[in-house]
Amino acid sequence: MPATRRGLLGLTAATLAAPSLALAQGVEISRAARFRVTTFAEGLDHPWGAALLPDGRMLVTERPGRLRVVGRDGRLSAPIAGVPQVLAQGQGGLLDVALGPDFLLSGEIFFSQAALVEGGALTRLVRARLSPDLARLLDVTPILDATPAQAQGRNHYGGRIAVALDGTLFLATGERYVTKMRAQRLDDLGGKILRLTREGAPAPGNPFIGQPGIGQAGARPEIWSYGHRNPQGLAFNPATGTLFEAEFGARGGDEVNIIRRGGNYGWPILTHGVDYDGSRIGEGSTRPDMEDAEMVWVPSVSPSGIAFHTGEIEAWRGDLFLACLNPPGLVRLAMQGDRVTGEERLLWNRTRFRDVIQGADGRLHILTDEAQGRILRIDPA
Template sequence: MRLAAALILALLSTAAQAADPTFDTSAGQVRVETVARGLDHPWSLAFLPDGRMLVTERPGRLRIVARDGALSPALEGVPKVFARSQAGLMDVILARDFAQSGTIFFCYAEAVSGGGRIAVARARLEQSATPRLADVTPIFHQKGPPSTGLNIGCRMAQAPDGNLFVTLGDHFAPKEDAQTLDNHIGKIVRITPDGKAPADNPFVGKPNALPEIWAYGLRNAQGLAFNPANGQVWEQEHGPMGGDEINIMVKGANYGWPQVSFGRNYDGTPVGTGKAHMDGVTDPIWHWTPSIAPSGMAFYTGDLFPAWKGSLFNGALKFALVSRLAMKDGKPAKEERMLQDLAERIRDVRQGPDGALYLLTDNSAGRILRMVPAQR
């Protein structure tokens, strides 16, 4: 009986693998497995030390996903979110000392008069029989005109010194807000784990400037990651019609929005000056024109795909694909587009502890996908 049961399980596993779609890539054929189903617009993914996953759903739920794909109930303790259009519960990351502290950080849209704004919270993940968040503490609130739910993307990354980088969209707000320093619109901020401005931030003590700002002139950032090759923080953002960008975030730098862009406004008119470059503005190191609507980014360091080590992976919403950027001299040099036939909007891309690439699909019946070599 045991032998028969084992044989049935093996056959079922083989049949499940055979049903998973395969795709040709520069690293050979890859198989895309479904790890979990039934997520409502999943936005961000973070791996727990035991291989389980924390996943945010845009309407305001945080779940733990078991290694077999089972979804926990929504965790208690998540603040009420402003869930409208692109806004809701967004990024989640584990603190660098998570193994000792159980601390996580997450960002979300909170309701304010006239719409929503980004808030960042710190919490402790209680992993009991009924997991929940405890000691939930908002540590940062965005200042500036609220969003109606558009261009409100938020990604986070924690530096080795413990400080947090947080991206903040331009909200389709009055055009020059991303260029002025008296608000957090169209900015990337750098804050301590308690939400304070580090003393060495570039605009600390400057008149009419918020001390949390690290860089400005951004539009709608959807990706943020540290480059393991050199420690630089890289950011990825949506342009309008064209001009999606990847930027290296330099202390105090201006990235130009809405004065310069490789794209055009949605009505076809030029953006700002109508130019792609301007004195005093830091150029992107890569741009997509036409726009692919990138979201989620991860540098690949694993062993499962040796040919892709050092590459930068980006999800794409509009073009429903995964973009791999090969590097040369520390910058993107060549693009490979893959999984187009999957026909899924890709919201997030993460490298798993097993070296596989994990993807979140952006729809009301969202999935967690795992990309692995087809032959192993």
């Protein structure tokens, strides 16, 4: 582990774990800024992912299988018609949503879901078009299944989507929990970051096109990186174009990674955590032929969606924010380019946060993982 990251870990444990203070007037204090938190929208059932529409409204998924439009005033639309059936069991359901690179012309969107197929459950990527009135989905087409399907278990679907400037799609998939070594198999799409065309085909330039697997059948050409456990955060740094990923460890070992072409991120051979029964996993925490994480948390913070801030709070511009589930809160990673320089925990131990997105107003919006789910907005104080 690089010395700088060891130093950050020590600082996190010693001085930054306390929750931010709340004043009587509702002003929150961070080391860099003062802000308020207001409820922007409510009445959502376990919102999971969001995408910003060109006119400033948002598309928001609800894990039981609904997709809604949230107005700039926070009002919810009726559920959008035409969403296919999802497997809303365990950690599955309707997951992330992203706009196509030419959405203004095509109306095209992409969303991820848990799906039940012959042989079991898997993560699926779907393409569709939004009707001009945003009331229904048209031309709904599954374009990739993260095979093989798995009969047992309904956990670790991953599901986060990021769209690159060149229009290629990145999809994060979990290793589905039951068989950890799926993440290391190159003939298996579980536990990977996939790079795809808008048709769901392997994108040109992927590292394993035409390559054999490691003691396996041929490597899947969709794979961009592997050795991931359950990645639920995926975002490009707008300052550098670098793809960042956040994933859950087991008991400890949550990570933020810079995703590199062809990189092996180690799970389950390498981890900083232990299994839920306390037993050791793998052979250690670092190896020269595998990628080191940029940040590691022991104990866990359970990071889900992530976003870079470029908006209203000047002191936070360029920083990476992580929506965390357990313990619940918002992690701010201070950044200099792609380098993490510090960590701060905000709104700690309030409620479970599933995703964070920057709105058209330049303010961060946080999706809460609740049956009566909300979208919270962070305003400068």
